[in-house]
Amino acid sequence: QVQLVESGGGLVQAGDSLRLSCSASGRTLTYYRMGWFRQAPGKEREFVAAISTSSSTYSADSVKGRFTISRDNAKNTVYLQMNSLKPEDTAVYYCAADFGYGFSRTRVVDTKEYDYWGQGTQVTVSS
16 A cells, blocks of 8 residues: 655745645555646546656646656655646645556546545645
8 A cells, every 4th residue: 555645735826836745655656657636626637747667757738847747766755846836726736656667648647547646735826
């Protein structure tokens, strides 16, 4: 079992930055593809960014150039650096772990492919 805990959310103004962290316990994340998703009120959970075991990354078009996903396997932690935040980025942000190597864009955007999920952290961006 992998337990994931997100942190770093909060209330910020448009244009500000936040860094979300996803800390894992139970198993090393070394062998897991990791993803960040978000869910706004009344909307479905949507893909934000993913990182492979070898640190290849892929991001949604809506966050490209603003958000960066990274991982520190020594700390068993994955990060999401969010810059130039917009009100439409307001959502609960979740991290998720998918066991295995390889990095298919079709796979990493699909919530059903992930084995473990955190409880989420709220990000609110005011205009």
